[in-house]
Amino acid sequence: MAKNHVTTTINGDAVEFLCEPEDTLLDVLRDELHLTGSKEGCSSGDCGACSVLLDGRLVCACLVLGVELTGHEVETIEAMAHGEVLHPLQSKFIEHAALQCGVCTPGILVAAKALLDKNPDPSETEVRYWLAGNLCRCTGYDKIVRAVLDAAADMRGS
Protein backbone atom coordinates (compact mmCIF):
# COMPACT_ATOMS: atom_id res chain seq x y z
CA MET A 1 0.00 0.00 0.00
CA ALA A 2 1.18 3.52 -0.78
CA LYS A 3 2.56 5.55 2.07
CA ASN A 4 0.61 8.53 3.32
CA HIS A 5 1.94 11.98 2.50
CA VAL A 6 1.68 14.34 5.46
CA THR A 7 2.27 18.10 5.62
CA THR A 8 2.60 19.54 9.10
CA THR A 9 4.48 22.01 11.28
CA ILE A 10 7.17 20.83 13.67
CA ASN A 11 8.99 23.28 15.94
CA GLY A 12 7.75 26.12 13.74
CA ASP A 13 9.03 24.65 10.48
CA ALA A 14 6.83 23.37 7.67
CA VAL A 15 7.62 19.66 7.33
CA GLU A 16 6.55 17.00 4.86
CA PHE A 17 7.03 13.29 5.30
CA LEU A 18 5.79 9.91 4.11
CA CYS A 19 4.62 7.33 6.62
CA GLU A 20 2.71 4.11 6.95
CA PRO A 21 -0.77 4.51 8.53
CA GLU A 22 0.34 2.61 11.63
CA ASP A 23 3.49 4.67 12.21
CA THR A 24 3.25 6.74 15.35
CA LEU A 25 4.28 10.36 15.71
CA LEU A 26 7.21 9.03 17.75
CA ASP A 27 8.26 6.73 14.88
CA VAL A 28 8.08 9.67 12.49
CA LEU A 29 10.00 12.05 14.74
CA ARG A 30 12.83 9.63 15.45
CA ASP A 31 13.11 7.53 12.28
CA GLU A 32 11.99 9.88 9.49
CA LEU A 33 12.87 13.34 10.82
CA HIS A 34 15.81 12.28 13.01
CA LEU A 35 14.52 14.31 15.95
CA THR A 36 15.72 11.78 18.50
CA GLY A 37 15.25 13.89 21.62
CA SER A 38 11.85 12.28 22.20
CA LYS A 39 12.56 8.86 23.66
CA GLU A 40 10.78 5.55 23.30
CA GLY A 41 10.16 4.05 26.72
CA CYS A 42 7.01 1.97 26.93
CA SER A 43 5.16 2.70 23.65
CA SER A 44 1.91 2.46 25.57
CA GLY A 45 1.44 5.94 27.02
CA ASP A 46 2.57 5.02 30.52
CA CYS A 47 6.09 6.47 30.85
CA GLY A 48 5.97 9.94 29.25
CA ALA A 49 9.47 9.72 27.73
CA CYS A 50 8.01 10.72 24.34
CA SER A 51 6.07 13.74 25.65
CA VAL A 52 5.55 16.45 23.02
CA LEU A 53 3.09 19.28 22.48
CA LEU A 54 0.41 18.76 19.84
CA ASP A 55 -1.36 22.06 19.12
CA GLY A 56 -0.07 23.24 22.49
CA ARG A 57 -1.46 20.23 24.37
CA LEU A 58 0.83 17.78 26.17
CA VAL A 59 0.55 14.29 24.66
CA CYS A 60 2.54 11.07 24.30
CA ALA A 61 3.96 10.90 20.76
CA CYS A 62 3.64 7.10 20.92
CA LEU A 63 -0.17 7.46 21.14
CA VAL A 64 -0.55 9.71 18.08
CA LEU A 65 -0.45 8.42 14.51
CA GLY A 66 1.84 10.24 12.10
CA VAL A 67 -1.00 10.48 9.57
CA GLU A 68 -3.07 12.47 12.04
CA LEU A 69 -0.69 15.42 11.85
CA THR A 70 -1.89 17.09 8.66
CA GLY A 71 -2.62 20.70 9.51
CA HIS A 72 -1.48 20.41 13.14
CA GLU A 73 1.54 21.77 15.01
CA VAL A 74 4.03 19.75 17.02
CA GLU A 75 6.63 21.06 19.43
CA THR A 76 9.39 18.75 20.67
CA ILE A 77 12.27 18.98 23.13
CA GLU A 78 14.47 20.15 20.23
CA ALA A 79 12.65 23.52 20.36
CA MET A 80 13.38 24.12 24.02
CA ALA A 81 16.88 25.61 24.02
CA HIS A 82 17.63 28.57 21.76
CA GLY A 83 20.94 27.63 20.14
CA GLU A 84 23.42 27.36 22.98
CA VAL A 85 21.11 29.13 25.42
CA LEU A 86 19.32 26.63 27.64
CA HIS A 87 15.76 27.09 28.86
CA PRO A 88 15.68 27.89 32.61
CA LEU A 89 14.23 24.42 33.27
CA GLN A 90 17.18 22.80 31.50
CA SER A 91 19.66 24.90 33.51
CA LYS A 92 17.92 24.03 36.78
CA PHE A 93 17.91 20.32 35.94
CA ILE A 94 21.69 20.50 35.61
CA GLU A 95 22.09 22.63 38.74
CA HIS A 96 19.92 20.28 40.84
CA ALA A 97 21.34 17.10 39.26
CA ALA A 98 17.74 16.21 38.37
CA LEU A 99 18.79 13.44 36.01
CA GLN A 100 21.05 10.44 35.88
CA CYS A 101 20.61 8.22 32.81
CA GLY A 102 18.64 10.95 31.04
CA VAL A 103 16.12 8.86 29.12
CA CYS A 104 13.15 10.41 30.90
CA THR A 105 14.60 13.93 30.90
CA PRO A 106 13.39 15.30 27.52
CA GLY A 107 9.82 14.17 28.26
CA ILE A 108 9.92 15.61 31.75
CA LEU A 109 11.29 18.93 30.49
CA VAL A 110 8.56 19.18 27.84
CA ALA A 111 5.90 18.29 30.41
CA ALA A 112 7.29 20.71 33.01
CA LYS A 113 7.42 23.54 30.48
CA ALA A 114 3.78 22.86 29.58
CA LEU A 115 2.91 23.13 33.27
CA LEU A 116 4.79 26.40 33.80
CA ASP A 117 3.28 27.91 30.64
CA LYS A 118 -0.16 27.19 32.11
CA ASN A 119 0.62 27.77 35.79
CA PRO A 120 3.74 29.87 36.54
CA ASP A 121 3.46 29.27 40.30
CA PRO A 122 2.55 25.62 40.89
CA SER A 123 2.62 24.02 44.34
CA GLU A 124 4.78 20.97 44.93
CA THR A 125 1.63 18.83 44.88
CA GLU A 126 0.59 20.30 41.53
CA VAL A 127 4.04 19.57 40.08
CA ARG A 128 3.94 15.98 41.33
CA TYR A 129 0.45 15.31 39.94
CA TRP A 130 1.21 17.03 36.61
CA LEU A 131 4.34 14.88 36.19
CA ALA A 132 2.68 11.63 37.35
CA GLY A 133 2.74 10.40 33.76
CA ASN A 134 6.53 10.82 33.48
CA LEU A 135 8.39 7.89 34.97
CA CYS A 136 11.99 8.16 36.19
CA ARG A 137 13.83 5.15 37.54
CA CYS A 138 16.97 6.99 38.65
CA THR A 139 16.28 10.12 40.64
CA GLY A 140 13.45 9.25 43.00
CA TYR A 141 11.73 12.38 41.58
CA ASP A 142 12.65 14.70 44.42
CA LYS A 143 15.43 16.50 42.57
CA ILE A 144 13.17 16.83 39.53
CA VAL A 145 10.44 18.44 41.59
CA ARG A 146 12.95 20.80 43.27
CA ALA A 147 14.38 21.78 39.88
CA VAL A 148 10.92 22.53 38.44
CA LEU A 149 9.93 24.62 41.47
CA ASP A 150 13.24 26.49 41.38
CA ALA A 151 12.92 27.15 37.64
CA ALA A 152 9.37 28.41 38.17
CA ALA A 153 10.58 30.81 40.87
CA ASP A 154 13.37 32.06 38.61
CA MET A 155 11.03 32.52 35.67
CA ARG A 156 8.66 34.53 37.86
CA GLY A 157 11.62 36.73 38.74
CA SER A 158 11.33 36.01 42.45
Place this chain on the structure above:
Amino acid sequence: MNDMRYEAPDTVDGAVALLAGASGEARLLAGGTDLLVQLRAEMIAPALVVDLKRIPELQSIAAEDGGFRVGAAVSGAELGEHPGVKALWPGVVEATELIGSTQIQGRASLGGNLCNASPAADSVPAMIAAGAIARVAGSGGTREVAVEEIATGPGQTSLAKDEIVVSILLPARPPGSSDAYLRFIPRTEMDIAVVGAGVSLTLDAGGVCSAARVSLGAVAARALLVPEAAEALIGSKLDAAALARLDAAASAACRPIDDKRGTKEYRIQVAGVLARRAALIAAERAGRN
Protein backbone atom coordinates in the same frame (compact mmCIF):
# COMPACT_ATOMS: atom_id res chain seq x y z
CA MET B 1 1.66 -6.18 9.36
CA ASN B 2 -1.49 -6.06 7.28
CA ASP B 3 -2.38 -3.03 5.18
CA MET B 4 -4.24 -0.64 7.41
CA ARG B 5 -6.05 2.22 5.73
CA TYR B 6 -6.46 5.54 7.56
CA GLU B 7 -9.35 7.90 6.80
CA ALA B 8 -10.24 11.19 8.46
CA PRO B 9 -13.68 12.25 7.22
CA ASP B 10 -14.98 15.69 8.14
CA THR B 11 -18.66 14.77 8.48
CA VAL B 12 -20.60 12.22 10.52
CA ASP B 13 -22.23 10.96 7.30
CA GLY B 14 -18.79 10.46 5.78
CA ALA B 15 -17.65 8.42 8.76
CA VAL B 16 -20.81 6.31 8.77
CA ALA B 17 -20.43 5.63 5.02
CA LEU B 18 -16.84 4.48 5.55
CA LEU B 19 -17.92 2.10 8.31
CA ALA B 20 -20.89 0.80 6.30
CA GLY B 21 -18.66 0.16 3.29
CA ALA B 22 -15.77 -1.44 5.18
CA SER B 23 -15.06 -4.99 4.11
CA GLY B 24 -12.71 -5.97 6.95
CA GLU B 25 -12.47 -4.94 10.57
CA ALA B 26 -12.89 -1.21 11.09
CA ARG B 27 -11.96 0.78 14.20
CA LEU B 28 -12.79 4.30 15.26
CA LEU B 29 -10.02 6.63 16.39
CA ALA B 30 -10.85 9.40 18.84
CA GLY B 31 -8.01 10.16 21.30
CA GLY B 32 -6.29 6.89 20.47
CA THR B 33 -5.14 6.25 24.04
CA ASP B 34 -6.69 2.78 23.96
CA LEU B 35 -6.66 2.13 20.21
CA LEU B 36 -2.95 2.75 19.62
CA VAL B 37 -2.01 0.57 22.58
CA GLN B 38 -4.17 -2.25 21.16
CA LEU B 39 -2.64 -1.78 17.71
CA ARG B 40 0.91 -1.84 19.05
CA ALA B 41 0.20 -4.94 21.14
CA GLU B 42 -1.34 -6.59 18.03
CA MET B 43 -4.54 -7.23 19.96
CA ILE B 44 -6.33 -5.81 16.91
CA ALA B 45 -5.37 -5.58 13.22
CA PRO B 46 -8.04 -3.43 11.57
CA ALA B 47 -8.20 -2.97 7.81
CA LEU B 48 -9.60 0.54 8.33
CA VAL B 49 -9.12 3.20 11.00
CA VAL B 50 -11.57 6.10 10.86
CA ASP B 51 -10.24 9.18 12.67
CA LEU B 52 -13.19 11.14 14.05
CA LYS B 53 -11.34 14.25 15.17
CA ARG B 54 -11.94 16.26 12.01
CA ILE B 55 -15.72 16.13 12.50
CA PRO B 56 -16.88 19.36 14.21
CA GLU B 57 -19.79 17.75 16.13
CA LEU B 58 -17.37 15.36 17.81
CA GLN B 59 -14.98 18.11 18.87
CA SER B 60 -17.25 20.74 20.44
CA ILE B 61 -18.98 21.42 23.74
CA ALA B 62 -22.28 23.29 23.37
CA ALA B 63 -24.95 24.43 25.83
CA GLU B 64 -28.25 22.65 25.11
CA ASP B 65 -31.57 23.05 26.96
CA GLY B 66 -29.84 23.96 30.22
CA GLY B 67 -27.35 21.10 29.93
CA PHE B 68 -24.29 20.49 27.77
CA ARG B 69 -23.71 18.43 24.66
CA VAL B 70 -20.14 17.14 24.71
CA GLY B 71 -18.60 15.90 21.47
CA ALA B 72 -17.53 12.28 21.76
CA ALA B 73 -13.90 13.09 20.86
CA VAL B 74 -13.48 16.15 23.13
CA SER B 75 -10.39 15.55 25.29
CA GLY B 76 -10.50 15.26 29.06
CA ALA B 77 -8.29 18.35 29.28
CA GLU B 78 -10.78 20.41 27.27
CA LEU B 79 -13.72 19.12 29.33
CA GLY B 80 -11.89 20.00 32.55
CA GLU B 81 -11.26 23.53 31.29
CA HIS B 82 -14.97 24.14 30.57
CA PRO B 83 -16.34 26.14 33.53
CA GLY B 84 -19.99 25.46 32.63
CA VAL B 85 -19.70 21.68 32.55
CA LYS B 86 -17.55 21.71 35.69
CA ALA B 87 -20.16 23.70 37.58
CA LEU B 88 -23.16 21.64 36.43
CA TRP B 89 -21.62 18.12 36.44
CA PRO B 90 -18.52 18.19 38.68
CA GLY B 91 -18.69 14.43 39.22
CA VAL B 92 -18.49 13.71 35.49
CA VAL B 93 -15.55 16.09 35.13
CA GLU B 94 -13.66 14.67 38.14
CA ALA B 95 -14.21 11.12 36.86
CA THR B 96 -12.93 12.03 33.41
CA GLU B 97 -9.90 13.80 34.86
CA LEU B 98 -8.94 10.60 36.72
CA ILE B 99 -8.25 8.84 33.40
CA GLY B 100 -4.49 8.48 33.02
CA SER B 101 -1.83 11.17 33.13
CA THR B 102 -1.69 14.78 31.94
CA GLN B 103 -0.52 13.39 28.59
CA ILE B 104 -3.48 10.98 28.39
CA GLN B 105 -5.84 13.81 29.34
CA GLY B 106 -4.63 15.70 26.28
CA ARG B 107 -6.22 13.03 24.09
CA ALA B 108 -8.59 10.70 25.95
CA SER B 109 -12.30 11.35 25.38
CA LEU B 110 -15.70 10.55 26.89
CA GLY B 111 -16.76 8.80 23.69
CA GLY B 112 -13.62 6.70 23.62
CA ASN B 113 -13.87 5.79 27.29
CA LEU B 114 -17.50 4.77 26.74
CA CYS B 115 -16.97 2.75 23.55
CA ASN B 116 -13.72 1.07 24.66
CA ALA B 117 -16.16 -0.58 27.08
CA SER B 118 -13.78 -1.35 29.92
CA PRO B 119 -15.79 -2.31 33.02
CA ALA B 120 -13.37 -0.10 34.98
CA ALA B 121 -13.71 3.02 32.79
CA ASP B 122 -13.79 5.96 35.20
CA SER B 123 -16.04 8.33 33.29
CA VAL B 124 -18.76 5.77 32.62
CA PRO B 125 -20.28 5.34 36.12
CA ALA B 126 -20.26 9.13 36.45
CA MET B 127 -22.07 9.51 33.11
CA ILE B 128 -24.57 6.79 34.03
CA ALA B 129 -25.27 8.49 37.37
CA ALA B 130 -25.71 11.75 35.44
CA GLY B 131 -28.37 10.19 33.21
CA ALA B 132 -26.25 11.06 30.20
CA ILE B 133 -27.64 10.31 26.75
CA ALA B 134 -25.41 9.26 23.85
CA ARG B 135 -26.34 10.43 20.35
CA VAL B 136 -25.61 7.53 18.02
CA ALA B 137 -25.45 8.02 14.24
CA GLY B 138 -25.63 5.21 11.71
CA SER B 139 -26.80 4.42 8.19
CA GLY B 140 -30.39 4.27 9.43
CA GLY B 141 -30.26 7.72 11.02
CA THR B 142 -29.67 9.01 14.51
CA ARG B 143 -30.88 7.55 17.80
CA GLU B 144 -30.56 8.68 21.42
CA VAL B 145 -29.33 5.98 23.80
CA ALA B 146 -28.88 6.00 27.59
CA VAL B 147 -25.13 5.61 28.20
CA GLU B 148 -25.68 2.51 30.37
CA GLU B 149 -26.94 0.74 27.25
CA ILE B 150 -23.76 1.25 25.21
CA ALA B 151 -21.35 -1.24 26.83
CA THR B 152 -22.56 -4.84 26.96
CA GLY B 153 -19.42 -6.45 28.35
CA PRO B 154 -15.65 -6.02 28.41
CA GLY B 155 -14.69 -4.48 25.04
CA GLN B 156 -18.20 -5.11 23.68
CA THR B 157 -20.87 -2.54 22.80
CA SER B 158 -24.44 -2.50 21.52
CA LEU B 159 -23.39 -0.33 18.56
CA ALA B 160 -23.94 -1.71 15.06
CA LYS B 161 -21.01 -1.95 12.65
CA ASP B 162 -21.90 1.37 11.00
CA GLU B 163 -22.72 3.30 14.18
CA ILE B 164 -20.78 6.07 15.91
CA VAL B 165 -21.31 7.83 19.22
CA VAL B 166 -21.36 11.46 18.06
CA SER B 167 -21.92 13.27 21.34
CA ILE B 168 -23.06 12.86 24.91
CA LEU B 169 -25.77 15.03 26.45
CA LEU B 170 -25.24 15.90 30.10
CA PRO B 171 -28.76 17.09 30.85
CA ALA B 172 -30.09 20.11 32.71
CA ARG B 173 -30.83 19.62 36.39
CA PRO B 174 -32.92 21.39 39.04
CA PRO B 175 -31.44 23.62 41.76
CA GLY B 176 -30.07 21.68 44.72
CA SER B 177 -28.47 19.05 42.48
CA SER B 178 -24.93 17.79 42.14
CA ASP B 179 -22.84 14.69 41.60
CA ALA B 180 -19.57 13.04 42.63
CA TYR B 181 -17.35 10.16 41.55
CA LEU B 182 -14.86 8.23 43.66
CA ARG B 183 -12.64 5.36 42.71
CA PHE B 184 -10.41 3.16 44.78
CA ILE B 185 -6.86 2.48 43.59
CA PRO B 186 -3.96 1.33 45.76
CA ARG B 187 -1.90 4.42 44.88
CA THR B 188 -2.72 8.09 44.38
CA GLU B 189 -2.59 8.46 40.57
CA MET B 190 -2.16 6.59 37.28
CA ASP B 191 -4.02 3.36 37.98
CA ILE B 192 -7.14 1.45 36.97
CA ALA B 193 -10.15 1.44 39.28
CA VAL B 194 -10.56 -1.49 41.67
CA VAL B 195 -14.03 -0.06 42.27
CA GLY B 196 -15.64 3.19 41.07
CA ALA B 197 -18.85 4.82 42.32
CA GLY B 198 -20.82 7.70 40.83
CA VAL B 199 -23.72 9.36 42.62
CA SER B 200 -25.95 12.15 41.31
CA LEU B 201 -28.71 13.57 43.49
CA THR B 202 -31.12 16.43 44.08
CA LEU B 203 -31.94 17.85 47.52
CA ASP B 204 -35.13 19.87 48.09
CA ALA B 205 -35.21 23.10 50.11
CA GLY B 206 -35.47 21.08 53.33
CA GLY B 207 -32.42 18.97 52.48
CA VAL B 208 -34.46 15.89 51.62
CA CYS B 209 -33.21 13.85 48.66
CA SER B 210 -35.87 13.99 45.96
CA ALA B 211 -33.98 12.25 43.13
CA ALA B 212 -30.84 10.13 42.87
CA ARG B 213 -28.93 7.86 40.54
CA VAL B 214 -26.11 5.57 41.63
CA SER B 215 -23.70 3.72 39.35
CA LEU B 216 -20.81 1.37 40.11
CA GLY B 217 -17.78 0.53 38.00
CA ALA B 218 -15.33 -2.41 38.01
CA VAL B 219 -17.71 -4.66 39.95
CA ALA B 220 -19.37 -6.42 36.98
CA ALA B 221 -18.83 -7.02 33.25
CA ARG B 222 -19.96 -3.45 32.62
CA ALA B 223 -20.71 -0.38 34.73
CA LEU B 224 -23.99 -0.87 36.61
CA LEU B 225 -26.92 1.45 37.24
CA VAL B 226 -28.16 0.50 40.72
CA PRO B 227 -31.75 1.74 41.24
CA GLU B 228 -31.99 0.04 44.69
CA ALA B 229 -29.06 2.13 45.87
CA ALA B 230 -30.72 5.32 44.62
CA GLU B 231 -33.99 4.36 46.32
CA ALA B 232 -32.12 4.09 49.62
CA LEU B 233 -31.36 7.81 49.38
CA ILE B 234 -34.64 9.16 48.01
CA GLY B 235 -36.86 10.58 50.75
CA SER B 236 -34.00 10.74 53.26
CA LYS B 237 -31.70 13.50 54.49
CA LEU B 238 -28.80 11.10 53.96
CA ASP B 239 -28.91 10.14 57.62
CA ALA B 240 -26.94 7.18 58.93
CA ALA B 241 -29.77 4.72 58.30
CA ALA B 242 -30.19 5.83 54.66
CA LEU B 243 -26.45 5.64 54.07
CA ALA B 244 -26.38 2.14 55.57
CA ARG B 245 -29.16 1.10 53.18
CA LEU B 246 -27.24 2.67 50.27
CA ASP B 247 -24.08 0.83 51.31
CA ALA B 248 -25.92 -2.51 51.52
CA ALA B 249 -27.75 -2.00 48.20
CA ALA B 250 -24.52 -1.06 46.41
CA SER B 251 -22.69 -4.11 47.76
CA ALA B 252 -25.64 -6.37 46.89
CA ALA B 253 -25.58 -5.23 43.25
CA CYS B 254 -21.93 -6.20 42.69
CA ARG B 255 -21.06 -9.21 40.55
CA PRO B 256 -17.27 -8.79 40.51
CA ILE B 257 -14.40 -11.02 39.53
CA ASP B 258 -11.25 -11.81 41.47
CA ASP B 259 -8.18 -10.39 39.79
CA LYS B 260 -4.80 -8.90 40.62
CA ARG B 261 -6.43 -5.62 41.62
CA GLY B 262 -8.79 -7.06 44.20
CA THR B 263 -10.86 -10.00 45.35
CA LYS B 264 -14.62 -10.30 44.94
CA GLU B 265 -15.15 -9.85 48.66
CA TYR B 266 -12.98 -6.75 48.75
CA ARG B 267 -14.71 -5.14 45.77
CA ILE B 268 -18.15 -5.84 47.23
CA GLN B 269 -17.25 -4.16 50.49
CA VAL B 270 -15.46 -1.19 48.91
CA ALA B 271 -18.39 -0.55 46.54
CA GLY B 272 -20.66 0.15 49.50
CA VAL B 273 -18.10 2.40 51.17
CA LEU B 274 -17.42 4.42 48.01
CA ALA B 275 -21.13 4.81 47.21
CA ARG B 276 -21.69 6.20 50.70
CA ARG B 277 -18.77 8.62 50.49
CA ALA B 278 -19.69 9.77 46.98
CA ALA B 279 -23.28 10.40 48.09
CA LEU B 280 -22.05 12.64 50.92
CA ILE B 281 -19.79 14.61 48.56
CA ALA B 282 -22.62 15.00 46.04
CA ALA B 283 -24.97 16.16 48.82
CA GLU B 284 -22.44 18.66 50.12
CA ARG B 285 -22.06 20.08 46.61
CA ALA B 286 -25.81 20.06 46.03
CA GLY B 287 -26.33 22.08 49.20
CA ARG B 288 -24.29 24.87 47.64
CA ASN B 289 -26.31 24.91 44.40
